[in-house]
Structure formats: C-alpha cells, structure tokens
Amino acid sequence: xxxxxxxxxxxxxxxxxxxxxxxxxxxxxxxxxxxxxxxxxxxxxxxxxxxxxxxxxxxxxxxxxxxxxx
Numbered sequence: 001x002x003x004x005x006x007x008x009x010x011x012x013x014x015x016x017x018x019x020x021x022x023x024x025x026x027x028x029x030x031x032x033x034x035x036x037x038x039x040x041x042x043x044x045x046x047x048x049x050x051x052x053x054x055x056x057x058x059x060x061x062x063x064x065x066x067x068x069x070x
Contacts, residue, residue: 013038024049 008019012033022031025042026049036043037050044050 012036013041013043026053 010017010019010022010033012022012031017033020030022033022036022043023029024031024036024045026044029045029049031043031045035046037046037054038044039050039054044053
C-alpha cells in the first residue's frame with residue numbers, strides 16, 4: 001500500500017487498506033470493515049455476491065426466484 005496521507009486507512013481481513021480499495025471481488029462495491037464476507041482471503045459483499053457464489057445451492061428449486069450468479 002503506497003503512502004498517501006489523504007487516504008483513510010482501514011483494517012480488514014488482517015490487512016490495511018485504503019478505504020476506497022476495500023471492494024467486493026465480484027461487483028467492485030466499496031465495503032466497510034467488519035460488514036462484509038470473506039472467501040479465500042478476499043472480500044465480498046454479503047448479498048448478492050457472497051451468497052450467490054458460495055452460499056447454499058437450490059434455493060427456490062429452479063423457479064424464477066433462483067439464479068446462478070457467475
């Protein structure tokens with residue numbers, strides 16, 4: 001992480017981040033420390049990304065309310 005005195009530093013997943021750099025690996029949404037999911041050391045927003053990628057499969061049993069997020 002480069003030294004930028006104007007960027008606020010936050011800590012999440014055991015690392016320091018610039019606040020705008022802590023983003024969901026899938027959708028790029030900016031995240032807040034402690035209010036996001038983690039998989040293999042990478043941050044994800046809880047919904048829809050983490051739930052769709054790593055949550056239980058089969059919700060809705062194939063109806064219009066189920067989807068496969070890629």
